[in-house]
Structure formats: structure tokens, C-alpha cells
Amino acid sequence: MxxxxxxxxxxxxxxxxxxxxxxxxxxxxxxxxxxxxxxxxxxxxxxxxxxxxxxxxxxxxxxxxxxxxxxxxxxxxxxxxxxxxxxxxYLNRRIIWGTSILNTTAELSMRTMVNNNCINPSNTDRVIPNMVLGTLNSFISNVDYQTSYTNLADELENLSNISDLGHRINFDITNRKLVFNVYKGLDRSVNQSVNQSVNPRCIFSKEFDNILEQEYVDSLDNYKNLALVGGIGEGSERRLITIGDSVGLDRFEIFNDQKSLSNTEDINGVSTTMSEEYYNLLLRGKGNETLALTKEIQTFDSKININSNLKYKTDYDLGDIITIISKKWEVTLDSRITEIQEVYEEAGLSINITFGNNIPTLIDKIKLKLQSNSSGSNGNSNTTITNIDGGSF
The missing domain is CATH 2.30.300.10 (Baseplate protein-like domain - beta roll fold)
Structure with missing residues (x-):
């Protein structure tokens, strides 16, 4: 290499x-x-x-x-x-400049954010040279999203978690371009649906000799499945939206304070009040964002046998959904490959893979708290609005 x-x-x-x-x-x-x-x-x-x-x-x-x-x-x-x-x-070097209101697919939302803040911003000083948008894949996952003056990379990570779509900047050496792409891994699990059963199945198991070492974590720490989102208003007049419907001991609650999430939008210099239905959709979006970051944790950290029956980047790759089986531990898990670590040393190549939702770090928990306490800006300057049928970034 x-x-x-x-x-x-x-x-x-x-x-x-x-x-x-x-x-x-x-x-x-x-x-x-x-x-x-x-x-x-x-x-x-x-x-x-x-x-x-x-x-x-x-x-x-x-x-x-x-x-x-x-x-x-x-x-x-x-x-x-x-x-x-x-x-x-590079995307960590930009913020969402102004207020961005997105009512479209997650893919278009991510492309719009990158386009408006890195490729074609109103202030040309913010352009990241040689960055372009890649092919539009037309993934159908929809979001209702509002954000203001937040870090671009963090917002893209949020949208990826909500939609289960990956994103990255590819290096086009031939054309000397930085190509922003939204992508989705293949479902290679044994339980892929009948209508989607077109991908060769990928099964990792100690019993199949394709895993050298493994560690399984099953945790409810940080898990929440019902979000109460508080919008504008005070007391009994405050707008409240509940996401989730669990009951009893199966109900894990969290509050997301969005008091400053504005229900007005500035369109061509005219301040307009959103409909109640549309504002509620934005609050629901904030609730879904919170729940996407508080999932139950099931991870298999595994050191892969690269000389086994499964070949890296042929039978499995980053983002793919595969099946992990441990008969001894009585665990069968269909999980997405969320991280792959390639280690090149004198002894050769080794590959360590993380399947599933990884354990939140202290920084992740701090970010979640900040997001729960943050909100859309009351100032409506530089507002960007994208509707479901608008734009093809």
C-alpha cells in the first residue's frame, strides 16, 4: 500500500x-x-x-x-x-449561517446545508474550494428540521442518525474535487425482506471462524423512548408535543426544551407566522432528533479474520447491515457496520469493526444536553426554507 x-x-x-x-x-x-x-x-x-x-x-x-x-x-x-x-x-469548519428550515428528505436537507454553507454561500469568503455535490440518490427518508447558527458537521451527524444515512466527502483525484455524498449501506442480513432479498448474506460468528475477538455490550444507559418537546409559550399556553407512546416501566422519558424555536419565518423580508400544523412538525423533528441520539445500545466490537470466507469491501463494507451470531452467548443481531478501523503495521493488516450503536462518550452526552437546551433563533435573518418538492441539491 x-x-x-x-x-x-x-x-x-x-x-x-x-x-x-x-x-x-x-x-x-x-x-x-x-x-x-x-x-x-x-x-x-x-x-x-x-x-x-x-x-x-x-x-x-x-x-x-x-x-x-x-x-x-x-x-x-x-x-x-x-x-x-x-x-x-472540513465541514466542522462551518456553521449554519442564519436559520435553515427544511421540510424535505434527509438527503436533500444534508445537501442543502452543505451547498448553502460551503459551495454556494451568499458570502463567497465561506466557499470551501473544490467542493462539489455528488450524485443525488433520491433516498426517501423525510425530515422536518429547523436549525440556527449551529455547527454544520454536528447537524449532518444528527440528520444521519435520524435517517440512518451515511455521509462523507470523497477525494476525486482525477478531477481534483472534494465530492460530498450521502449514501446508504446494503442490507446483507439474513432477515432482509423478501422484496429486498437481492444481496448476498453476510454472517459474522466465532463458529464460522471469521471473528478473532469480540465484545458485546447490551445497555439501557442513556436510553430514552419518549420525548416531550416544549416550544413557544408560557404555562398552560406552552406548545407541547409528545413523541412516543410507551407505558409503565417500558417508558423512558426525556424533555427537549425548544422554547426559543421560532414559529415565524422570514420570506423575502416579510415575517410570516407558521401554521400550527407546520410548527408542530418542527417540534416533532426535534423530538425525533433527541430519540435518535438516545437509542438502546447494542454493539459488537470485533476483530475480523481477514483470511476468512468474507472479504472486506466485497462481502461487507462500512454502513452495511449484517448478521452477527454467537451461539455460546445466545445472541443473534442484525446490525449496521458503523465503524471500521484498519490497522496497518509491520505484521500486516488487521480490521476492527463496530456493529451497532456505540456507547456515548462524555462529549456526546454534553452535546445532547446542549441540543436539548438549544433551539432555533428568534432572529429571522438569513432564513433558508426548503419544501418537500423544492430544490434538487
Whole structure:
């Protein structure tokens, strides 16, 4: 495997001849990340500088260097360590400028956000050079969504969680473009529906010798299945929407405070009050967003036998739904591959896969609390509205 280096203008500037290790972590709902260890040579020091891009042959994603560490070990050997995010991390550099109201598919919503804040923003200083939209796949999952002045990458992650769609920026080397794509993994599970039973089934199991190590987590920590969303108004006049209908001990409640979620929209300089039905749809969208981030946790972290009957990127890939079976643990789980970590070392390649909803980190929980307390802006400047049949970004 060769590693090539490009500058931020997507021009090739060199190649890394050798390295000690590369950890390449791909993620479905948000940007992946990487960590590269290599000898500290004059060439590597020149190529591997911040903001340069590393690309490994045969991939569609690439990584942007954000961090460098130069160190010397006990034997006097000098080592260079670089880390960064995949190109999708560029989206973390933008916010939703103004208020964006979206009543369309999740795919169109994500494409609209990227287009309005990275590709064709009203302020050309906000353009991310060489970024374009990829092919429209016409996925049908719909959202009613309003957001203001929030981080673009966070909003895209929210929409991915709600819709179960992945997103990423692919590196088009031939045309020197950053291509934003929304995509969906294949259903390769044994329980794929009769109408969709077209994909070869993929089953991971210790009994099939295609898993070397595994760890299963089944947890209700952080789980909620009923959201009470509070909108505008005070006391008995406050607008309240309930999402979910569980009862008794099966009912796990959470409150999402959207008091400042405006029910007015600015269209061509004219402030207009939304219909009650449409405002309620926006509140429902906030509730669904909360519940998408508070699912029950079922994960299989597994080290895959790459020499088994299943071949990476042929029989399974990031985003695919597969079946995991452990007869000894009495677990059968149809789950999406949400993370794949490729580890390249002198001993060869190893692959670690996360199936299912991963355990929330402290940062994830803080974000959820902030989102529950945040809301749409009362200021209606720079409002972007997309209806269900409007736009084809």
C-alpha cells in the first residue's frame, strides 16, 4: 500500500516511502480519523505538515493532517506522528449561517446545508474550494428540521442518525474535487425482506471462524423512548408535543426544551407566522432528533479474520447491515457496520469493526444536553426554507 501526500489545493507533492503504522478509522455517521507513525526524515517532515492531505491507494477517502508530534525514543530514534480527520472534517469548519428550515428528505436537507454553507454561500469568503455535490440518490427518508447558527458537521451527524444515512466527502483525484455524498449501506442480513432479498448474506460468528475477538455490550444507559418537546409559550399556553407512546416501566422519558424555536419565518423580508400544523412538525423533528441520539445500545466490537470466507469491501463494507451470531452467548443481531478501523503495521493488516450503536462518550452526552437546551433563533435573518418538492441539491 502506498501513501501519497497532497497540498490543500489537491496537488500531489510526494509519497511516503515507508511507515511504522497507520490507523485508518472509517465512520458512517460522521467523519473518520487517522494516525500515522513514520521515521522523522527530512522528506517526511516536509510532506507531512499541517493541512496537507494523505491518501492511500485504493480508497475513496483521504485525511487532513491537523496534528504533528516529533519525538525521540530511548534508543535515539526520531519518530514523526501525524493525526487528523478525513476530508469530511472540513465541514466542522462551518456553521449554519442564519436559520435553515427544511421540510424535505434527509438527503436533500444534508445537501442543502452543505451547498448553502460551503459551495454556494451568499458570502463567497465561506466557499470551501473544490467542493462539489455528488450524485443525488433520491433516498426517501423525510425530515422536518429547523436549525440556527449551529455547527454544520454536528447537524449532518444528527440528520444521519435520524435517517440512518451515511455521509462523507470523497477525494476525486482525477478531477481534483472534494465530492460530498450521502449514501446508504446494503442490507446483507439474513432477515432482509423478501422484496429486498437481492444481496448476498453476510454472517459474522466465532463458529464460522471469521471473528478473532469480540465484545458485546447490551445497555439501557442513556436510553430514552419518549420525548416531550416544549416550544413557544408560557404555562398552560406552552406548545407541547409528545413523541412516543410507551407505558409503565417500558417508558423512558426525556424533555427537549425548544422554547426559543421560532414559529415565524422570514420570506423575502416579510415575517410570516407558521401554521400550527407546520410548527408542530418542527417540534416533532426535534423530538425525533433527541430519540435518535438516545437509542438502546447494542454493539459488537470485533476483530475480523481477514483470511476468512468474507472479504472486506466485497462481502461487507462500512454502513452495511449484517448478521452477527454467537451461539455460546445466545445472541443473534442484525446490525449496521458503523465503524471500521484498519490497522496497518509491520505484521500486516488487521480490521476492527463496530456493529451497532456505540456507547456515548462524555462529549456526546454534553452535546445532547446542549441540543436539548438549544433551539432555533428568534432572529429571522438569513432564513433558508426548503419544501418537500423544492430544490434538487
Amino acid at each position: 502506498d501513501i501519497y501526500v497532497f497540498n490543500r489545493n489537491l496537488e500531489s507533492i510526494g509519497m511516503i516511502d515507508s511507515f511504522t503504522s497507520l490507523i485508518w478509522t472509517r465512520r458512517y455517521y460522521k467523519s473518520g480519523e487517522f494516525e500515522l507513525h513514520c521515521d522523522l526524515t527530512p522528506a517526511n517532515l516536509a510532506f507531512l505538515s499541517r493541512e496537507n492531505i494523505i491518501y492511500k491507494t485504493g480508497d475513496i477517502e483521504a485525511g487532513v493532517i491537523k496534528y504533528r508530534n516529533l519525538k525521540q525514543d530511548a534508543e535515539g530514534k526520531e519518530i514523526l506522528v501525524v493525526k487528523g480527520n478525513f476530508l469530511t472534517g
